[in-house]
Structures are given as structure tokens and as C-alpha cells.
């Protein structure tokens with residue numbers, strides 16, 4: 001416990017609750033990081049490797065993410081240490097929800113992260129007998145279908161358009177390369193195609209497809225539905241490259257939307273795009289980001305560009321007790337509006353102070369949280 005206490009800094013965490021249940025073997029943790037701007041909100045993950053430290057770090061990221069999109073929730077995250085395929089998963093989830101009934105939903109609302117699905121959110125709210133106990137619940141319970149709407153990928157393209165305008169790049173004539181054709185990459189491709197962009201490369205873990213004249217996004221989506229990651233083996237007429245080569249193809253905009261740590265210092269030097277829009281979390285190393293800055297490659301940081309999911313989660317938070325189903329178009333409109341505003345603000349800060357985009361984005365988020373703490377009298381204005 002001393003160890004955990006030493007992790008508390010000026011921002012938080014405000015509350016850490018570690019829970020266990022002998023019957024089901026459930027072990028879990030809730031970390032509420034900073035609620036100066038509102039109730040703690042962040043997904044709940046289930047993985048055998050969950051640790052208190054990991055959940056605390058993710059809760060802090062949520063504090064910055066909410067403030068970054070200027071929405072009034074605080075940072076929090078929860079985790080269950082266990083196999084998400086366990087035969088007694090439901091028993092574990094019900095035990096976890098029961099043990100957190102003092103905090104949920106007044107101080108924390110359960111949600112989805114790695115290892116949990118919409119049905120698991122339904123179990124949470126059933127166990128606590130409160131529709132407001134969780135977001136991410138299925139359509140049948142009035143939930144917002146994030147992935148079906150493609151909220152994160154849609155937001156990536158919206159954010160890219162703001163950055164492209166700053167660069168004098170018209171997305172209607174731009175060539176785009178997208179790493180990863182999952183929930184984020186495929187929805188981004190759809191939105192770029194709607195802008196009239198030419199998608200010159202996409203990849204999955206199986207390989208990359210490259211065609212300088214442009215790939216047919218509608219066909220890619222159909223092949224993804226039929227063959228999943230193996231879509232690259234079925235697309236006619238494009239060159240198939242090893243996965244990872246899509247980062248280096250000739251293009252105007254590169255969208256890493258698969259994994260973290262895919263661009264290091266060396267590979268950053270070989271990127272030909274003038275704009276990198278981070279769909280995935282942490283795709284580029286700190287050294288790579290410095291190379292991009294030196295080479296005048298503009299980067300839209302992950303937690304700016306991929307915040308569409310949390311904007312949608314904000315809508316879901318508000319809809320928890322509503323008898324009306326949130327309307328898809330309204331969710332996408334809000335994603336567009338929030339991400340465009342935030343991208344503009346971050347790029348203004350970059351232009352004014354020459355900061356790296358990641359540093360500028362973090363500074364804006366921190367100043368908003370600090371202002372809320374000052375307004376509440378938790379700290380002094382000059383702290």
C-alpha cells in the first residue's frame with residue numbers, strides 16, 4: 001500500500017478501490033484519477049495481466065482525454081484480472097459490479113475496454129439493477145453502437161481534414177495510406193473516400209495492398225466482411241506488400257491505425273507523407289516524433305485524432321436514463337464538431353509556440369483540469 005500511496009501526485013488518483021470475491025475468484029480494481037471536471041469515466045478491461053499500476057496510468061490518460069475534447073467527465077478506469085474467455089466470466093462480472101456498488105454509478109460508470117463486450121455491459125447494469133450503471137450496452141438496451149457507427153475512424157478523418165487544410169492539402173485530391181483495416185482503419189477509409197481522397201494503401205496483419213491509382217473502399221469493406229484480415233488475398237489488381245510497408249508508400253497522409261510502436265526514429269525518416277494522423281494509440285516513438293518535427297511532417301496526436309470513441313461515450317453517458325435511443329447521425333455530428341475544434345486548438349498552439357503536437361495537446365488538457373481545480377478551490381491559481 002505504501003507503494004500505491006507514493007504514486008499519488010498533484011492530479012490524483014483521488015480514489016483506488018481494490019476488490020476480490022472468494023466464490024468466483026474475482027480480483028479487480030477501480031481507479032478514479034481526477035474528477036475536477038466531472039464524474040470519473042473510462043472503460044473497464046479484463047485481462048489476466050491487469051495490474052493496479054496499469055489501471056492507474058490508463059485512468060490518468062482518461063483525465064487528459066476528456067479535458068482534451070473539452071467534455072465534462074473526469075478520468076477513471078477499472079480492471080479485472082482474469083481470462084475474458086473464462087467459463088465463469090458472468091459470475092466474475094457480477095461479483096465485480098456488486099463489490100463496486102458503493103461507487104457505481106454515483107462516482108464511476110462501468111464501460112467497455114479490452115476483454116469486455118456489449119453483453120458484459122448488460123450484465124453489469126442488470127446486476128446493479130440500474131440502467132445508469134454502465135455504458136456500451138447493446139442496441140436492445142438503448143446503447144450507442146460505437147463500432148457499427150465507426151465513430152473513432154470517422155473522427156480520425158475529420159481531424160485529418162482540419163490538419164490537411166493547415167498544410168494547404170485538399171483531401172479531395174490527397175493520397176492516403178492506412179495501416180490497419182479494423183474498426184478504426186476501415187471507418188477512416190470510408191470517411192476519406194467520402195471526402196474524395198484516393199486510398200493508395202491499406203493493410204491488415206496478413207499484408208498490405210498498394211495501388212497508386214486508388215483502392216476501391218466499398219470492395220475492401222465487402223472483402224473484410226467476407227474474409228476478415230485475409231481480405232488482402234482476395235482484392236484484385238493491387239500489389240501485395242509485406243505488412244508494415246504501407247508506412248513508406250508515396251502518399252500525402254499516413255494513418256497508423258493498427259498497433260502501438262510501429263514507427264521508430266529510423267522508419268520515421270523514410271515516411272513520405274507530409275501529414276501523419278494517429279488513429280492507433282502510441283504508434284510513433286518519442287524519437288520518431290522529433291524526426292517528424294525536424295522534417296516538417298505534421299502529426300495529429302493519438303489522443304486528439306482518435307477521441308471519437310470517447311465523444312460517443314459522452315453521448316452514451318447522457319443517454320443512460322433516457323427513454324430515447326441516441327440517433328447515429330447526431331453522434332457523428334458531435335464527434336465531428338468536438339474533434340475539429342480540438343484539432344484546430346492544438347494546431348494553433350503548435351503554430352504559436354512551436355511545440356511538438358503531443359506536448360501542445362497535453363498542455364491544453366492540463367490547463368483545463370488545473371482551471372477546474374482552481375475554480376473548486378482545491379488549489380491556488382498560481383499553483
Ligand SMILES: NC(=O)c1ccc[n+]([C@@H]2O[C@H](COP(=O)([O-])OP(=O)(O)OC[C@H]3O[C@@H](n4cnc5c(N)ncnc54)[C@H](O)[C@@H]3O)[C@@H](O)[C@H]2O)c1
Pocket residue numbers: 146152179180181182183184185203204205206229243244257258259260279280281306307309
Ligand atoms: N476501436 C476504437 O474505438 C479505438 C479508439 C481509440 C483508439 N483505438 C486504437 O486504434 C488501434 C486499432 O483499433 P481497432 O479497434 O481498429 O482494432 P481492430 O482489432 O478492429 O483492427 C486492428 C487492425 O490492425 C491490423 N493489424 C494488426 N497487426 C498489423 C500489422 N503488423 N500491420 C498492419 N496491420 C496490422 C489488423 O489486421 C486489423 O485490421 C488500436 O491501437 C486501438 O487501441 C481504437
